[in-house]
Amino acid sequence: MVSTTLNTSPSSLYVPQSGTFHCHSSTTEAWEYISKIHQNRNYSGLLTGVSGVGKSYLAKTYTQQFPQSELDEKNIIPVLYVKLGATSTPTDLLHQILMALGCTVMNSKERPYTALERLLHLLNEQSVELIIIDEVQECLPDTDGIRAQQMAKQFAGLVDKASIPVILMGTPLAKRIIELAYKGGDKEEQLSRRFLAPHQLSPCPSQCLAWISMVNFYQLKYGFNRLTAQSHKDLLNRIYIATNGMHGLLNKLYAQMLPADYKNTAQYIRAFEEAYKFAIRNSEDNPFNADMINAQQTERNIEDLDRKLKETFTHG
Amino acid sequence: MARLPIRVRPFVGESQAGYILRLAMRNGFMKPEDIVNKKVFNLAIRNNLKKADINNISSLIQRPISFSETEGSPFPKVCSSARILHARACLKCLNENPIHRDNWQDPRYTHCAKHQVMLIDVCPHCEHELEFNASLLQGYCSNEYCGRKLLQLSVDEKIKRLTTGNIEDCIIAGLYVLEISELKRKAYFNYKDIPKILTAGIDLLTNNEALGHWLAKISSKGLPAGYPKNLAYPELYSLSCHIHRDWNLIKRAQIGNRKPSLQLTSTSKPLEIRILASCLGLNAADLKPLWYKNILRFSNTNRYQVDGLIDAKQLIEELVTKSTSEVINEVDFMEATKFVEQYLMEKSDLLLAIFLKDLPFYYQGKNNLLDSIYFNRDELIKVGERHLKSSKARTISIDTCAKIAKISPNIIKNAISSGLIKSSDWKADNSTLKLIELKKLQELHKNRQLNLPL
Numbered sequence: 001m002v003s004t005t006l007n008t009s010p011s012s013l014y015v016p017q018s019g020t021f022h023c024h025s026s027t028t029e030a031w032e033y034i035s036k037i038h039q040n041r042n043y044s045g046l047l048t049g050v051s052g053v054g055k056s057y058l059a060k061t062y063t064q065q066f067p068q069s070e071l072d073e074k075n076i077i078p079v080l081y082v083k084l085g086a087t088s089t090p091t092d093l094l095h096q097i098l099m100a101l102g103c104t105v106m107n108s109k110e111r112p113y114t115a116l117e118r119l120l121h122l123l124n125e126q127s128v129e130l131i132i133i134d135e136v137q138e139c140l141p142d143t144d145g146i147r148a149q150q151m152a153k154q155f156a157g158l159v160d161k162a163s164i165p166v167i168l169m170g171t172p173l174a175k176r177i178i179e180l181a182y183k184g185g186d187k188e189e190q191l192s193r194r195f196l197a198p199h200q201l202s203p204c205p206s207q208c209l210a211w212i213s214m215v216n217f218y219q220l221k222y223g224f225n226r227l228t229a230q231s232h233k234d235l236l237n238r239i240y241i242a243t244n245g246m247h248g249l250l251n252k253l254y255a256q257m258l259p260a261d262y263k264n265t266a267q268y269i270r271a272f273e274e275a276y277k278f279a280i281r282n283s284e285d286n287p288f289n290a291d292m293i294n295a296q297q298t299e300r301n302i303e304d305l306d307r308k309l310k311e312t313f314t315h316g
Numbered sequence: 317m318a319r320l321p322i323r324v325r326p327f328v329g330e331s332q333a334g335y336i337l338r339l340a341m342r343n344g345f346m347k348p349e350d351i352v353n354k355k356v357f358n359l360a361i362r363n364n365l366k367k368a369d370i371n372n373i374s375s376l377i378q379r380p381i382s383f384s385e386t387e388g389s390p391f392p393k394v395c396s397s398a399r400i401l402h403a404r405a406c407l408k409c410l411n412e413n414p415i416h417r418d419n420w421q422d423p424r425y426t427h428c429a430k431h432q433v434m435l436i437d438v439c440p441h442c443e444h445e446l447e448f449n450a451s452l453l454q455g456y457c458s459n460e461y462c463g464r465k466l467l468q469l470s471v472d473e474k475i476k477r478l479t480t481g482n483i484e485d486c487i488i489a490g491l492y493v494l495e496i497s498e499l500k501r502k503a504y505f506n507y508k509d510i511p512k513i514l515t516a517g518i519d520l521l522t523n524n525e526a527l528g529h530w531l532a533k534i535s536s537k538g539l540p541a542g543y544p545k546n547l548a549y550p551e552l553y554s555l556s557c558h559i560h561r562d563w564n565l566i567k568r569a570q571i572g573n574r575k576p577s578l579q580l581t582s583t584s585k586p587l588e589i590r591i592l593a594s595c596l597g598l599n600a601a602d603l604k605p606l607w608y609k610n611i612l613r614f615s616n617t618n619r620y621q622v623d624g625l626i627d628a629k630q631l632i633e634e635l636v637t638k639s640t641s642e643v644i645n646e647v648d649f650m651e652a653t654k655f656v657e658q659y660l661m662e663k664s665d666l667l668l669a670i671f672l673k674d675l676p677f678y679y680q681g682k683n684n685l686l687d688s689i690y691f692n693r694d695e696l697i698k699v700g701e702r703h704l705k706s707s708k709a710r711t712i713s714i715d716t717c718a719k720i721a722k723i724s725p726n727i728i729k730n731a732i733s734s735g736l737i738k739s740s741d742w743k744a745d746n747s748t749l750k751l752i753e754l755k756k757l758q759e760l761h762k763n764r765q766l767n768l769p770l
Contacts, residue, residue, distance in 0.1 A: 072379075074322045102321035103343060105351055105376070118344030125322055125342070 024210035026202040027058060033199045034062055037165045038079070038130045044159050044166040044194055046136075048174055049201030052248025055169045056083070058201070059132045066129075075102060079130045080123075087139035089147075090154040091115050097133070097158075101126060116157060123162050131162075136170040140177060152180050152191045159194050172200070203245035203309065206237065206302050214247075215239055218254045224262065235265045235272075237298045241287040241305065242276055252279045266290075320351065323377035327415050332360035332383055333403075333448050334416025336373070341450050348448060351376065361401055361448065363418060403446040404437040406430070407455060407468055414453040433468060440467050 030047055037045045049055045059081055066078035082100040087093045094115040095106050101122050123131075139151045155177065159166050168174060178192045204211050215236060216226045227236060243249035256275035262268045273288035287293060293301070322342040326335040336348045336357060348357050356369045365373075365383070374381050404420045406428035420428075420435055428435060438445055444459035446466075451458040455466050 073324060102319060105318045105320055105343070105345075107350060114346065121344035122321055125344075 024204040024208070024214070026200075026204075027054060030055075030058055030199055030201045031062065033196075034058075034130075034132070034167055037167060037196065041129070041163075041165050043196045044168070045196045046168045046170075046174065046178055046198040047201060048170060048172045048198055050203070050246075051171055052246035053201050053203050054247035055201055056134050057247055059134055059167075059169060063132065074126055077101065077126045077128050079132065080128045081132050081134065083134045084136060084138040087151075090150050093139050093151060093154055094119050094158075097131070098122065101128075112154065116154075116161065119158070120161050123164060128164055130165055130167065131158075132167045132169060134169045136168040136177065137174040138170075140173070148176070148180055152177055156191045156194060168195075205309065206240040206245060206306055211240060211245065212236060214245075214250070218250055222254045222257060223259055224257075232265055232268070234295045234298060235268050237295075237302050238269065238287045238293075239272065241298065241301050242272070242280060244305065245309075249280060255279065318376055319378065320376050323379050325377070325379060325381050326383055327413075329417050329419070330383075330415045331418040331421060332363050332365050333357065333421075334418075334453075335381075335383070336360050337448050337450070338415060338453060339373070339377070341453060346450050357448075361421070363421070400437070402437060403448050403452050404435040405446060405452060405466075406433060406435055407466055408433060410453065410455050414455075416448075416453065436466060436468070439464070 063079045063081040069076045090112045256279040320343045340348045408431040439457035442462035447458045
């Protein structure tokens with residue numbers, strides 16, 4: 001179930017360089033999902049996951065495996081990564097993709113069809129093979145009204161006309177875009193039939209090799225020694241409770257760690273306690289507070305978390 | 317900072333407007349105004365981008381750019397700031413390489429120097445003027461109601477579409493060649509661009525489908541048939557004159573009362589004489605004495621009505637025919653002029669003779685003296701009468717009087733000293749102190765009291 005790197009990926013798919021990305025089975029599946037869509041080019045995809053689970057990191061890592069090449073006349077961009085900001089109109093959406101392509105000359109009064117034509121032209125000129133649009137929930141309003149439908153149609157138009165697969169990424173809210181219902185109650189068939197079944201990226205489970213590998217990735221990244229299950233079981237559990245197995249929180253926590261040569265678990269726990277206060281939450285229920293929460297309580301908390309996680313993703 | 321992802325650079329010979337258009341198109345924009353503002357693009361159409369504008373475009377593509385200055389017509393600009401502002405194109409060039417070339421907008425080029433086909437400036441289907449937009453480089457009409465593929469015109473269509481200006485500019489280009497190669501060879505000897513100017517001038521006159529067509533038509537007149545490529549300069553000049561004369565007749569038939577015009581500079585006298593002579597069917601050598609005697613004169617303005625000059629010739633012939641029984645088949649200009657003067661004097665139409673010199677003062681807008689005389693004779697008389705009544709114009713200097721009457725100023729002085737003209741008839745002048753009242757002179761002349769030999 002667990003792999004430390006992506007070297008278990010099928011040979012037909014793109015395999016990243018060793019050590020570039022540490023992940024668990026869900027991440028591996030997400031990588032394969034992107035890679036298959038990239039290779040087949042027939043359908044687009046939707047990748048969801050809660051905030052901080054590592055979607056953006058995954059997308060950026062994937063994009064980096066296909067570096068841009070700068071020619072005199074233009075840049076060749078095999079994989080285009082677009083991070084959406086607040087998007088109010090379909091034209092706005094297209095303009096954000098155009099900006100990611102390097103075109104910052106915009107006309108705010110531009111019609112959506114002319115912006116789309118321009119985008120298609122540039123995608124072709126710059127030999128784009130795959131578009132990854134992150135934070136796609138930003139283009140959806142709170143309610144499924146006309147604007148949401150306009151956005152869905154814009155995506156459908158882009159996928160159809162560009163003949164390039166598009167991977168939409170976002171929080172689970174983003175699923176609405178392909179499950180969008182018309183006023184009559186029918187699903188937004190136009191978009192859903194162009195997309196593969198959505199894939200959900202889940203956090204790393206606790207007490208497994210993937211988790212140890214993931215923590216060690218950050219340990220090494222920030223200049224600390226490797227942790228092992230035998231010597232640092234309690235610390236690994238506490239880190240898990242603090243971050244819920246999320247890449248985003250883990251990175252944030254490590255970023256606040258003071259650089260030092262920590263000899264034992266106690267020293268690590270004290271350092272993490274301070275880092276947690278700074279980075280995540282300054283409250284009394286700090287998982288690194290050894291006085292408040294002992295090892296047995298940590299174990300119980302981990303079990304609760306695992307159960308919740310399983311329930312969430314089984315139902316999801 | 318604004319950036320464009322596709323960073324094309326100008327080709328050698330590409331027009332500034334064409335480059336901006338191509339840059340916009342390659343970046344997916346439909347109009348050049350999408351990447352530069354309209355004012356800047358209008359400057360580009362005039363090939364007159366400022367340094368700051370070029371820098372702005374450079375920053376758009378993050379690369380330095382420069383526009384070639386060696387391409388285009390090397391001739392000095394005959395028509396001031398002349399540049400055709402709507403788009404023109406050679407379809408064959410566009411098929412080979414879709415760029416808009418700088419010399420297509422030069423009014424002296426009616427044809428593509430490479431393919432020898434006429435540049436088109438309107439859609440042959442809908443007559444819509446070509447515009448600087450994406451359709452142009454793709455070879456389609458930009459009129460949204462037409463949108464058809466642009467086609468090369470038939471020769472007849474092309475000739476219909478040639479403007480007099482096109483032909484004249486070609487001729488002037490040819491005359492520049494003549495001027496440089498024959499008349500001012502020494503003056504231009506050290507000018508490094510001479511070979512280029514000569515080549516371009518010859519190209520303009522010979523690589524030209526419509527002119528070639530006309531050559532074929534007038535080949536019966538002894539000019540080389542077909543499509544001459546290696547004409548010597550005198551032949552070139554002769555060819556220009558023939559084409560121009562024929563062209564005027566045709567254009568007059570085509571455009572009715574609209575008179576074709578020649579664009580000349582006030583400083584290009586040798587050219588003016590030659591063109592005038594060609595229009596009148598005379599040799600320049602015949603015309604020169606008249607020129608220097610001020611019988612024919614160009615005013616200070618630059619524009620001459622060629623038709624007017626031809627009409628002047630008719631006027632002279634008419635006057636000659638009426639005043640004498642002789643029929644002059646071949647116009648000898650010196651003879652004709654003498655007849656005109658004699659006729660005017662005999663008719664006591666001294667006023668007209670005087671106005672031969674002074675008319676441009678009254679007809680600054682109309683410029684051509686003989687033309688004005690012919691078309692405005694009645695009005696002229698009225699003006700003359702007014703002229704005589706006004707205190708300023710009632711006097712004439714002895715020298716002018718003598719010149720008009722073709723007599724020596726001394727004879728008039730003798731007439732004064734012998735009392736034929738009373739001293740009270742004279743008014744003082746600070747410079748000459750010798751002025752004579754015009755009416756008195758007229759009376760004396762009528763009564764033959766002056767007894768002056770003509």
